[in-house]
Amino acid sequence: MTAVHRHTGLVCTDHTLEVPLDHARPDGETITLFAREVVAAGREGEDLPRLLWLQGGPGHRAERPHAPGAWLRAALRDHRVVLMDQRGTGRSTPADRRTLAVHPDAGAAAAHLAHFRADSIVRDAELLRRHLAADGEEDRPWTVLGQSFGGFCVLTYLSLAPEGVEKAMIAGGLPSLTAHADDVYRAAWARVLDHNERYFARYPGDQRLADAIAAHLAEHEVRMPTGERLTVRRFQTLGMLLGATATFDGLHYLLETAFVPGRRGPELSDTFLRGVESAVSFAEHPLYAVLHEAIYAQGGRPTAWSAHRTREEFPAFDASSGGPLRLTGEMVFPWHFEEDPALVPLREAAHLLAERADWPPLYDPDRLADNRVPVVAAVYHDDMYVDREHSLRTAAHVRGLRPWITNAHAHDGIRVDAAVFDRLLAMVRGEV
Incomplete structure (x- = not known):
């Protein structure tokens, strides 16, 4: 047709x-x-x-x-x-x-x-x-x-x-x-950390702002306009914007809209929350989340949530460590399938794909x-x-x-x- x-x-x-x-x-x-x-x-x-x-x-x-x-x-x-x-x-x-x-x-x-x-x-x-x-x-x-x-x-x-x-x-x-997903993500974590350093060097005031946003999210239950909760770890996934010319600087102009004065003190603005929601939701492309690790899968080893496991080797991304907040990249984590409504119904299928070991060669x-x-x-x-x-x-x-x-x-x-x-x-x- x-x-x-x-x-x-x-x-x-x-x-x-x-x-x-x-x-x-x-x-x-x-x-x-x-x-x-x-x-x-x-x-x-x-x-x-x-x-x-x-x-x-x-x-x-x-x-x-x-x-x-x-x-x-x-x-x-x-x-x-x-x-x-x-x-x-x-x-x-x-x-x-x-x-x-x-x-x-x-x-x-x-x-x-x-x-x-x-x-x-x-x-x-x-x-x-x-x-x-x-x-x-x-x-x-x-x-x-x-x-x-x-x-x-x-x-x-x-x-x-x-x-x-x-x-x-x-x-x-x-x-x-030939690389396993673990090799891919170990290399990726180091590159994402480097892009964080570049970003906060260009916009040094944004480090204080990102830390303040994370602290606010840790202390308050904040909902995006759709009703989804914005957690610290989901906020960190804004780091996916750091890899493209069209979005690297856009992150700065999003962060600068973060806080407005509220009845009980500073609150996160609807402008900011709407921008974050648009950037972190998988509603328009759920397959990206479901298959992100499967695109690296070949042979007899499952991916087994590789990005999630290998992140432990890079403590700078631990938001509870007390250091400056670092944003994650395009990585997909098992908790995405608990926090993103577009992915929640796919949670069990995603876990089965992560456990699959008989992927054919690509x-x-x-x-x-x-x-x-x-x-x-x-x-x-x-x-x-x-x-x-x-x-x-x-x-x-x-x-x-x-x-x-x-x-x-x-x-x-x-x-x-x-x-x-x-x-x-x-x-x-x-x-x-």
């Missing part, structure tokens, strides 16, 4: 198709996959190559063209861009507390959610690629561009179906091919070592979300991968500066 609409110089064609929930059982249960193909107005009749955007996440829908990242307008100069809502997100069949409630128990819900990782996303993409070529077009490979978790998906694509890829570009998303190291697809990657030197050293080891392993190491951009570089896309495209074309 297709639908076409036009706006702001773009022609958008919507596509939906049915794909197997479990690609190993193509005749079994199906779910809907949605994708939007975008082309510059006036060029819709041209034979432009397709570029598939693989969104960061997990659990985030593809961006919408009414508010595009910097890369999209640049990509549309030479491509038809395909914005695919990864399974479980956006207009693809959703996976959230309401839809998962149809399963008879947590075990069934967890088994369902196990099919929402990069391997299934890539197989969906291959079905979509062939679907788009069904109207007499040549079934030709496309260029893929993966940002953050989308870059992880690119390496899975090159492992499972490299014949579907003509060129590959990755922005801030080169994962380790990457084929041998195939990647013999890779024949041109592939380039922006490795952000100070990336808070993806470890630089893990990325460089992977870059050295993948045959022909050309890394571009830069300290001029944060994790969201390709979204805020079109020059990142232009550089990657020139690299993958062999022009630089």
Whole structure:
């Protein structure tokens, strides 16, 4: 099924198709996959190559063209861009507390959610690629561009179906091919601590303010506008904002709205609480929380709430230690499934996924070592979300991968500066 609409110089064609929930059982249960193909107005009749955007996440829908990242307008100069809502997100069949409630128990819900990782996303993409070529077009490979978790998906694509890829570009998303989640989070905790130091060095007055907010939350039961309680540990998760150019400074302007005079003394303002609520809630992307550790799971070891366990090795994040408050990053903890109403119904399924030990591999190291697809990657030197050293080891392993190491951009570089896309495209074309 297709639908076409036009706006702001773009022609958008919507596509939906049915794909197997479990690609190993193509005749079994199906779910809907949605994708939007975008082309510059006036060029819709041209034979432009397709570029598939693989969104960061997990659990985030593809961006919408009414508010595009910097890369999209640049990509549309030479491509038809395909914005695919990864399974479980956006207009693809959703996976959230309401839809998962149809399963008879947590075990069934967890088994369902196990099919929402990069391997299934890539197989969906291959079905979509062939679907788009069904109207007499040549079934030709496309260029893929993966940002953050989308870059992880690119390496899975090159492992499972490299014949579907003509060129590959990755922005801030080169994962380790072999590291356990514990290795990933140990490295991440150190980077988050470093970003805390940078933030409070830029805004030294915010240290006193953050400490005062934490003390207030420890002494009072504070409710956000939705009625959810804001605890100290949930307030600490605002640290996820520290890794992106677009939000690093925004945290300062949120904190400065924190206190207003109340009847019994200082109180946290509704402006502040609404901003915090928007930043820390998983209501719009529950899969991010449910699958965050599963995206690193391969082989026979469960993740077993890795971020929660390894945090004990970094006492600076203990809000009760008496030291200056330190904000956590994108980590997901078991208590999220007790405090966030969007996640509470998924608690048992999340625990089962954390205990699972038989995850299939996501990457084929041998195939990647013999890779024949041109592939380039922006490795952000100070990336808070993806470890630089893990990325460089992977870059050295993948045959022909050309890394571009830069300290001029944060994790969201390709979204805020079109020059990142232009550089990657020139690299993958062999022009630089």
